[in-house]
Amino acid sequence: MPDTPTPATLHKSPGNAPTPGPPGAKPGSGTGGGGDGGRSVSERGRTVLAVGVVEKIAGMAAREVSGIHALGSGLARTFGAMRDRVPGGKSSIGRGIKAEVGEKQTAIDIALVVEYGVVIPELARQVRENIIDSVERMTGLEVVEVNIAVNDVHLPDEPEFEEEEEPITAPGQRPKLK
Numbered sequence: 001m002p003d004t005p006t007p008a009t010l011h012k013s014p015g016n017a018p019t020p021g022p023p024g025a026k027p028g029s030g031t032g033g034g035g036d037g038g039r040s041v042s043e044r045g046r047t048v049l050a051v052g053v054v055e056k057i058a059g060m061a062a063r064e065v066s067g068i069h070a071l072g073s074g075l076a077r078t079f080g081a082m083r084d085r086v087p088g089g090k091s092s093i094g095r096g097i098k099a100e101v102g103e104k105q106t107a108i109d110i111a112l113v114v115e116y117g118v119v120i121p122e123l124a125r126q127v128r129e130n131i132i133d134s135v136e137r138m139t140g141l142e143v144v145e146v147n148i149a150v151n152d153v154h155l156p157d158e159p160e161f162e163e164e165e166e167p168i169t170a171p172g173q174r175p176k177l178k
Contacts, residue, residue: 049139051101055094058108058146061134062097065126067118069154072096072111106141113152124148 059071072095096111108131114123128146135143 047140049101049141051099052094054099054101054106054108054135054139054141055097057135057138058097058099058110058131059094061130062110062112062127065123065130067115067123068112068127069115069152070096070113072113072151101141104142105144106135106139107145107147108135108143109147109149111149111151113154114150116153116155120150124150 062068062071098109100107110127110131112127114120127148131146132143135141
């Protein structure tokens with residue numbers, strides 16, 4: 001079948017020469033002006049977004065709102081702090097965020113630690129609005145819900161991370177690495 005164009009030949013048309021359209025169509029008769037057979041750009045392939053992409057965008061959007069001390073539950077922050085101390089370890093922008101991503105929609109759950117004194121319902125509204133705006137703008141997905149769990153309130157005199165005293169090692173015993 002030498003008359004049937006391959007995808008490679010469709011993209012290698014010299015200059016302004018018309019490119020073949022769908023089978024049975026006259027050369028140059030495509031409505032998209034480039035042999036696209038009238039198909040829109042969105043019909044020529046799929047874009048798949050990883051869950052981590054949506055989680056990172058939501059994490060950055062949440063951090064833009066003042067009044068948030070940290071993202072994640074106490075356990076997630078503890079594991080994250082340990083991961084940050086490991087050489088070569090990466091800090092996770094999406095820590096404390098879970099997303100479900102479909103082809104056209106996404107749902108997001110976020111866990112927060114807020115600063116003492118903020119009005120939590122107002123903060124939640126701002127976080128929700130900022131996440132929805134950022135995720136929809138950057139991904140094109142419809143955000144169907146943003147569920148916010150406020151897990152703690154950070155008091156001004158609380159330390160950032162509670163450090164445990166280092167245990168004294170017995171002779172012949174290895175010290176624990178940090």
